[in-house]
Amino acid sequence: MSQWHIDVQNVNKFYGEYHASKNISFQVEKGKLVGLLGPSGGGKTTILRMIAGLEQPDNGSILFRGQEMNRVEPQKRGIGVVFQNYALFKHMTVFDNIAFGLNVQKKSKSFIKERVNELLDLTNLSGLGKRYPNELSGGQRQRVAFARALAPEPQILLLDEPFAAIDAHVRRELRSWLREMIDRLGITTLFVTHDQEEAIEIADQILVVNQGRIEQHGTPIEIYQSPQTDFVARFIGESTQFVPKGIIHGFNGVADGREVLIRPEFVEIGKPNEIALPSAASQGTVRHLYYRGASWEVEVEVGGELLIGNRSVEKSSLKIGDKVSVLVHRLIVFENGKANIVENQFKYDPMPVFI
């Protein structure tokens, strides 16, 4: 048996002329939670649908535990799917919706009743069993869709933007509920999301999908800190991108007319005496200040470029026009579609890291 629960090998999918999945390959271990992240139309749903068996790859193979699944019908794949629009059975009650998969498995009435009630409890829907889907709120429908997908105890759970229509607070709650439940049941899960924060927060691994390709597959930390492609670096996290005209202290000769990317968290802004490594810092002027609740977002001008950094609200406040020291800890330099991370040369560890 293969060590991979899901193994996708060189899969291509065409919709007519349109190449929707290009040489998709990735592997997932059992029990892992994988987030699919990428711009709209990138091909995320297409990948999920092929794994579910709702769409046939034109070539390449999809294996579950080393067994080829291409010719296996969706019914026999042992998957649970939560569709983006829920796709609840509108003429069935919540109870019957959740019981559907168990009825298919011809479980006994008493077993079904017990299991559905258990799931209703688990999803905080107790007491709503007799309602119809159109009598529920968006978040409640969402949870019914989860319960329905989980009832037959699938090996693999596929979630297409499961939290898309839910407000931020409930979303956070459902998110941690999902993570906890998946850990407890050991289900291998793939979920599509538009929300980077969501993916970074709960996923074990992230697949960045763009224009039908997988740009990068890695842990959230890898994706965030060591983007391998130009696209990933720009797509993930906040950043400022420019071709440096002047000199940024600590990166002499690094950029050389190439485009660089700086994230706010790479930038330390302080009054001249606050920065521990004055030699590594550049001089700048505060141009804008935005209050972000937990911190200030500070826009500073350094060598003709506007950089964005954060500053704790606990520190003494800055004013527009203040002269400040700006320490850029690292940058990302683009070269031929690749993203290289470069550390500040004047810091204690002067070794530039190339990925």
Next chain:
Amino acid sequence: MSKGGAHVMSGNRSASIGGLREPRWVKVALISITLLLIGLFIVLPLIVVGEHAFRKGFEVFWAAISDDAALSAVKLTLTVALWTVPVNALFGIAAAWVLTKFQFRGKNILLTLIDLPFAVSPVIAGLIYVLMYGTNGWLGKYLDQADITVIFSTPGIVIATIFVTFPFVVRELMPLMQSQGINEEEAAVTLGASGWRVFWQVTLPNIKWALLYGIILCNARAMGEFGAVSVVSGHIRGETNTLPLHIEILYNEYHFVEAFAVSMLLVVLALITLIIKSIMEGWES
């Protein structure tokens, strides 16, 4: 109460009727015209039919509808409906399914063909079948050899009726299936349901009202169809006459009272159908 208050009240009043501000006489005129037309063209004829049917008393009415030829016409009409409705219900579901849930080449041609029975005159539909299945028709000689008669017998009448009433169910189902998409079906499949179960437990419950409505319209037309049936039937009294054909024969033979008596039967069948329909509409809402 002040003058101003009264003014506001009268203003509210004219605005409150759905925002419509037509003068009263327009409303009265429109309603009268509608009632007049319905009365003249729908209610009055029904009353006339009833009045004529009973003009010579109940005995004559009873004799007309218990006559052998009349009973055989009733039987044939019901037989035709009994074949046509299930066949078109099945065809209709299948065609609507294929047309709304799949993309394929030639789909537009098929869409146009589905409307053909409504577009061509029923007489032409009948003639097409005579040309195909008649003794001198394309398939006629093979049918002759196999000793099967289609034209001038029940199978021909059933086939012609199926053709004429085909679009009712499809047209009723298509917009609904289109708007519903296949989300629920896909969800059912991922939960392990077989195609059969998906159809019975997911698709059918979602289309059942539209389907019943289509079936009722189809049934009403199947029992009332005249043109196409007239061409393929051959008018053999007591054998290949449906109710509409029987009525026409009686009428042409100047048996007016009998003709209206039998018409009453057909009207009653139609009314039963419409009552079932409105009961169902009541359930639905």
